[in-house]
Amino acid sequence: MKLNTTRYSIISGNGWNLQKPLRIAVLSDLHDTVYDTDNEKLFDRIKKENPNIVIIAGDLVTARKGRDYSPALALLKNMSKYWPVYYGFGNHEQRLKEENADYIREIYAMQGITILDNETVFNEEFGINIAGLSLPKRFYKKGKYISAELSDVKSAIDEKDNKYTIMIAHNPVFFEAYAGWGAELVLSGHLHGGIVRLPFVGGIVSPQMRFFPKYDKGLFKKDKTCMVVSAGLGKHTIPIRLWNPAELLIIDLKN
Secondary structure, eight states, X not given: OOEEEEEEEEEXXXXXXXXXXXXXXXXXXXXXXXSSGGXXXXXXXXXXXXXXXXXXXXXXXXXXXXXXXXXHHHHHHHHXXXXXXXXXXXXXXXXXXXXXXXXXXXXXXXXXXXXXXXXXXXXXXXXXXXXXEOOXXXXXXXXXXXXXXXXXXXXXXXXXXXXXXXXXXSOGGGHHHHHHHTOSEEXXXXXXXXXXXXXXXXXXXXXXXXXXXXXXXXXXXXXXXXEEEOOOSSOBSBOOOBSOOEEEEEEEEEO
């Protein structure tokens, strides 16, 4: 499967001063896809970009019986040796958490991996917060749209403080609520780039079977919030990607 690297340069703005420039590698929706043995191709691509941190924006694996999670675990172990890894949950990790699956137990026990399941941590080196939002499963139902309001976000995660905050929010559909919460930068995935993409049109259908998703991939802005949506690294539900290469995101955050 073709793998693209997509780069964004984002200015912190709004009077924020980072301790120093930050390069982030963002992985989303790998869904157990393997790029060479134990994801060596993907790991080498990340290493070539020389990021400061790695952020997982959910669905690194697929919650299904009989899946082999060893390639994903090997990738996490390799990355944690080189960079701090911040893992935000997608709907599949949430399902595995409910099932008390071995994969969840292993990633919680893994050194160098910071799990952000409705939690916020402060990165002292760069002077920023990184928050991971896990919305309940009802916001992911196929064929049914349920709107997440600001109150839903506030009930899931602590109030934002006065620090520059990157929010990992797997489902980009609720961007207005994330902006209302106050995140300066939101990192999402979930919609797989719209699965099939057409020139000048964009994504055609989401995994929830909704046509022409608004936040299919790319950079979006609302008030003082930017959101970058990954087209994802793998396939699931509808196992195709037409005119829609898998992508690794590299984000340079600067003053």
